[in-house]
Amino acid sequence: MLEDVAFSDKLLTSIVLTTSSCNAEKEKLRMEHSNLLFVINPHAGGKNKLEITSEIKQCCTGKSLFPYLYETTGINDKEEILKRMDHLKPEAIIAVGGDGTVNLVGDLLLNSETALGIIPAGSANGLAKDLNIPVNFEEALDIVQDFYTTKIDTLKINGKNCFHLSDLGFNARVVHRFAESSFRGKISYFWYALKEFFSYKFFAYKINSSELKKEGKAFMMVLTNANKFGTNITINPIGIINDGYFEISIIKPFPKIFAPLILFRLISNTISKSKYFIVLRLKKATISNSWKEFFHIDGEPVTERSEKLEVEIIPKSLKVILPETRQ
Numbered sequence: 001m002l003e004d005v006a007f008s009d010k011l012l013t014s015i016v017l018t019t020s021s022c023n024a025e026k027e028k029l030r031m032e033h034s035n036l037l038f039v040i041n042p043h044a045g046g047k048n049k050l051e052i053t054s055e056i057k058q059c060c061t062g063k064s065l066f067p068y069l070y071e072t073t074g075i076n077d078k079e080e081i082l083k084r085m086d087h088l089k090p091e092a093i094i095a096v097g098g099d100g101t102v103n104l105v106g107d108l109l110l111n112s113e114t115a116l117g118i119i120p121a122g123s124a125n126g127l128a129k130d131l132n133i134p135v136n137f138e139e140a141l142d143i144v145q146d147f148y149t150t151k152i153d154t155l156k157i158n159g160k161n162c163f164h165l166s167d168l169g170f171n172a173r174v175v176h177r178f179a180e181s182s183f184r185g186k187i188s189y190f191w192y193a194l195k196e197f198f199s200y201k202f203f204a205y206k207i208n209s210s211e212l213k214k215e216g217k218a219f220m221m222v223l224t225n226a227n228k229f230g231t232n233i234t235i236n237p238i239g240i241i242n243d244g245y246f247e248i249s250i251i252k253p254f255p256k257i258f259a260p261l262i263l264f265r266l267i268s269n270t271i272s273k274s275k276y277f278i279v280l281r282l283k284k285a286t287i288s289n290s291w292k293e294f295f296h297i298d299g300e301p302v303t304e305r306s307e308k309l310e311v312e313i314i315p316k317s318l319k320v321i322l323p324e325t326r327q
């Protein structure tokens with residue numbers, strides 16, 4: 001377990017309002033004598049977490065920032081973080097890990113004034129990429145210290161919080177297989193995708209909302225209010241992270257021989273030009289799929305598969321630290 005460092009009373013912070021390109025006022029808090037709780041996942045990604053620890057300490061020295069470090073174990077982390085929140089009353093909690101770590105911290109900060117900071121240290125880092133937070137550790141740490149914040153929308157899916165994206169169908173199956181295996185990295189992910197693809201059967205769905213009703217079959221269906229996967233592939237070209245809507249992006253069934261074309265469309269970020277792609281913009285919907293298709297939330301496989309997914313946007317429910325220049 002990493003040790004906690006430094007502690008002091010907090011002094012007042014001053015607030016400067018500025019505008020944001022993502023349709024919300026951005027606040028800048030001058031961080032002085034502020035407690036920051038870093039939640040570090042030692043399991044995520046590849047970066048040496050000991051190095052991270054010393055860099056955090058070094059960076060905060062002389063800046064009146066008081067970093068506390070908590071290393072996740074994968075067991076009881078929520079309870080442990082809650083205890084520290086109660087004691088430290090941190091200005092922000094910084095998730096140092098991938099989307100699973102962001103989800104863990106985000107869950108605890110929903111509808112609160114404590115900000116979520118992200119230092120991407122996972123294998124994909126989807127939300128960080130969508131917020132234009134650099135994957136470079138030092139640059140991401142600088143952004144945390146600059147402390148520009150805005151409130152973003154989040155999704156509720158069958159009572160669970162989703163901060164980046166969830167999907168059903170092909171990719172979710174690969175995520176499940178990958179999570180069950182002991183192999184890691186892009187090559188093994190690609191291997192599982194290839195294995196899954198040849199036996200894969202498209203699934204049937206029904207979408208019911210006050211805005212529209214739709215039914216059909218899908219190769220995969222993504223639920224998000226962000227734009228892209230952690231791989232930087234755009235799957236929701238119309239997503240705005242704080243507009244009060246989420247999108248359902250659907251890749252429709254296609255002849256399997258067209259797979260290279262679909263892959264090309266995805267990689268070149270031109271999937272919206274494909275006739276096999278549609279995107280729906282909604283506030284609330286029920287998605288039925290009698291097959292109980294596999295799905296995941298923020299990269300974490302959901303084991304209780306369900307015939308019905310109740311999805312809803314929760315507007316401006318999470319305060320996040322993001323770069324001043326985020327476009």
Ligand SMILES: Nc1ncnc2c1ncn2[C@@H]1O[C@H](COP(=O)(O)OP(=O)(O)OP(=O)(O)O)[C@@H](O)[C@H]1O
Nearest residue numbers: 044045072073074097098099100101122123124125
């Ligand atoms: N000390 C630990 N040992 C093993 N697993 C852990 C530990 N701490 C957290 N975990 C697990 O790590 C997972 C979250 O990982 P996270 O998503 O942050 O990283 P990643 O999978 O590398 O990144 P990404 O989601 O960006 O691909 C959770 O399932 C959590 O239970």
